[in-house]
Amino acid sequence: MDSFEINKIIASILLTALIIIGIGKIVDILFYVEKPKLSAYKVEGIDQSSSGQQTSVKTEKAVEAVDIKTLLAMGDLAHGEKVFKKCTACHMIAADGKNKIGPNLWGVIGRTAGAIDDYNYSKAMKAYAKEWTFEEMNSYLIKPQAYIKGTKMAFAGLRKEKDRASVILYMNSKSSSPKPLP
Numbered sequence: 132m133d134s135f136e137i138n139k140i141i142a143s144i145l146l147t148a149l150i151i152i153g154i155g156k157i158v159d160i161l162f163y164v165e166k167p168k169l170s171a172y173k174v175e176g177i178d179q180s181s182s183g184q185q186t187s188v189k190t191e192k193a194v195e196a197v198d199i200k201t202l203l204a205m206g207d208l209a210h211g212e213k214v215f216k217k218c219t220a221c222h223m224i225a226a227d228g229k230n231k232i233g234p235n236l237w238g239v240i241g242r243t244a245g246a247i248d249d250y251n252y253s254k255a256m257k258a259y260a261k262e263w264t265f266e267e268m269n270s271y272l273i274k275p276q277a278y279i280k281g282t283k284m285a286f287a288g289l290r291k292e293k294d295r296a297s298v299i300l301y302m303n304s305k306s307s308s309p310k311p312l313p
C-alpha cells in the first residue's frame with residue numbers, strides 16, 4: 132500500500148464523517164420545533180404561579196358566589212317569566228292551576244316539598260319534604276336529579292345563576308303571600 136492509497140482511505144473516512152455530521156445538522160434545521168414557553172395542558176382554575184394562600188382566597192369567593200342575597204340580586208322578573216317557559220311543558224303556576232306532568236307551582240316558595248295532595252310525587256320528593264326556601268330552590272334547580280336523587284322531574288337544570296335567580300323571583304311572585312327577599 133503506497134502513501135497515495137492511504138491518503139485516499141483517510142480522505143474517504145473524513146468525507147463520510149463530514150457527510151454524517153452534515154446530515155445531522157440539516158435534519159436539525161428542517162425539523163426545528165420551537166418549544167412553547169407555557170405547558171400546553173394548563174389546568175383551568177389552577178394558577179400555576181399561585182401559592183396555597185391564594186387558592187384558599189379563591190375558594191372563599193366561590194362560597195360567596197352562592198350567597199342567596201347576592202344571587203337573587205342578579206335576577207329580574209321579566210327574565211324569570213321567559214326562563215319559566217322551560218318549565219311550562221310540565222308545570223302550571225296559577226292560583227287555579229292544575230297539575231300537569233309536574234305539580235302546580237303556585238305559591239311553591241315557602242311550601243313544603245311534595246305537599247300537593249292530588250299530585251303523585253316520587254318517593255324521593257315525598258321523603259325530602261323540606262320547605263322550599265330560596266336557598267333550597269336554588270340548589271335544586273342547578274341540577275334537580277343530583278340534588279334530590281330519585282326525583283322524577285326530568286329536567287337537566289339551570290346552569291346560569293341569572294336564570295335561576297330570575298325564575299326564583301318569578302315563582303315567588305306567583306303566590307298569594309310572596310316571601311320577603313333576603
Ligand code: HEC
Nearest residue numbers: 217218221232233234244245252253256282283284285286
Ligand atoms: C319534563 C317535565 C318537567 C320540567 C320541564 C320541569 N319540571 Fe319541575 N317537576 C316535574 C315533575 C315530574 C315533578 C315532581 C317531582 C317528583 O315527584 O319527584 C316536578 C317538581 C318540581 C318542584 C317541586 C314541587 C313540589 O310541590 O314540591 C319544583 C319546585 C319544580 N318542579 C320546579 C321546576 C322549575 C322551576 C322548572 C323550570 C326551570 C321545572 N320544574 C321544569 C317535571 C318537570
